[in-house]
Amino acid sequence: MANFFQKMVDSLGKTRKQLQSGLDSILSRFVSIDEELFDELEEMLILADVGSATSSDIMETLRSRVKAERVSDVADIRRLLIEEITKILDAGEPDISYPSPSAILVIGVNGVGKTTSIGKLTNLFMSQGKKVVVAAADTFRAAAIDQLAIWCERCGALMIRHQENSDPAAVVYDSVASAKSRRADILICDTAGRLQNKKNLMEELKKLFRVLSTQFPEAQREVLLVLDATTGQNGLNQARIFKEVTDVKGVILTKLDGTAKGGIIIAIQNELNIPVKYICTGEAIDDIQPFNARAFAGAMFGNV
Numbered sequence: 001m002a003n004f005f006q007k008m009v010d011s012l013g014k015t016r017k018q019l020q021s022g023l024d025s026i027l028s029r030f031v032s033i034d035e036e037l038f039d040e041l042e043e044m045l046i047l048a049d050v051g052s053a054t055s056s057d058i059m060e061t062l063r064s065r066v067k068a069e070r071v072s073d074v075a076d077i078r079r080l081l082i083e084e085i086t087k088i089l090d091a092g093e094p095d096i097s098y099p100s101p102s103a104i105l106v107i108g109v110n111g112v113g114k115t116t117s118i119g120k121l122t123n124l125f126m127s128q129g130k131k132v133v134v135a136a137a138d139t140f141r142a143a144a145i146d147q148l149a150i151w152c153e154r155c156g157a158l159m160i161r162h163q164e165n166s167d168p169a170a171v172v173y174d175s176v177a178s179a180k181s182r183r184a185d186i187l188i189c190d191t192a193g194r195l196q197n198k199k200n201l202m203e204e205l206k207k208l209f210r211v212l213s214t215q216f217p218e219a220q221r222e223v224l225l226v227l228d229a230t231t232g233q234n235g236l237n238q239a240r241i242f243k244e245v246t247d248v249k250g251v252i253l254t255k256l257d258g259t260a261k262g263g264i265i266i267a268i269q270n271e272l273n274i275p276v277k278y279i280c281t282g283e284a285i286d287d288i289q290p291f292n293a294r295a296f297a298g299a300m301f302g303n304v
């Protein structure tokens with residue numbers, strides 16, 4: 001666990017540096033708390049990819065707290081800001097219990113890290129003693145199926161595959177049958193991130209979820225959306241589009257390592273109302289961990 005925590009602290013290095021130096025520089029230039037200070041803080045949050053709506057929400061709360069608590073010392077702003085951000089992040093423990101049987105449909109645009117995250121999740125679940133079946137329902141490219149097969153071989157998980165360009169719904173259908181006959185605890189389905197157009201992609205995802213609902217009603221079924229932290233605000237827009245067509249139950253935030261845009265997680269929690277369930281901090285099989293809000297907030301501001 002300490003290792004996990006250190007990985008998160010390390011991966012948030014750039015985000016932390018940006019937030020800390022921004023905050024230090026602002027707070028050192030002001031002797032009293034005024035509107036200009038709030039404006040600069042808001043701009044700093046926007047630059048850290050917290051997003052304009054969320055940054056403005058945070059500033060509003062900060063203003064009213066300063067008034068209500070009669071705060072006059074500029075140095076106290078740091079504590080208030082960290083407290084408010086922690087409150088947003090800490091929207092309750094995300095549910096990652098996954099009772100047996102569960103079925104997870106992993107969605108997201110091209111290249112965000114769906115297949116890699118499925119490899120990591122499979123490994124994580126298997127290390128908890130769970131039996132996992134993986135559906136290679138991204139049939140768009142043969143390479144995508146082979147990429148998933150390598151992860152499954154490493155973990156020793158069964159993967160169900162069909163030919164390239166075959167119907168993804170048929171893969172999910174067969175995978176459900178396999179998961180049932182093997183009494184698997186968890187079925188995880190990979191999906192394509194790219195189709196000729198957005199409408200086709202969304203229709204296909206709906207169809208896949210329908211197969212799970214009709215063929216596997218006894219399973220706890222959920223859609224997890226993968227977002228790439230390096231895309232910042234773009235990720236929020238992707239999430240809004242996916243949210244329109246599927247009931248997204250959680251986010252896997254990838255590529256937190258090496259980006260200064262870690263603040264995006266605050267906007268995800270505040271604006272989308274979708275809990276972040278897992279964060280990924282690298283390309284290795286164990287670079288995934290359940291999201292812990294307090295630890296994350298601490299790592300983001302360096303008070304660890």
Ligand SMILES: Nc1nc2c(ncn2[C@@H]2O[C@H](COP(=O)(O)OP(=O)(O)OP(=O)(O)O)[C@@H](O)[C@H]2O)c(=O)[nH]1
Pocket residue numbers: 108109110111112113114115116117138144192193194254255256257280281282283287
């Ligand atoms: N640094 C870093 N790289 C990651 C992480 N997760 C995934 N990647 C890399 O991102 C690239 C794309 O990952 P994939 O898992 O293939 O993404 P995908 O969403 O399945 O992509 P498509 O199947 O093409 O839609 C790969 O090079 C991964 O190694 C992460 O947490 N950190």
Ligand SMILES: [Mg+2]
Pocket residue numbers: 114115116138144190
């Ligand atoms: Mg993939």
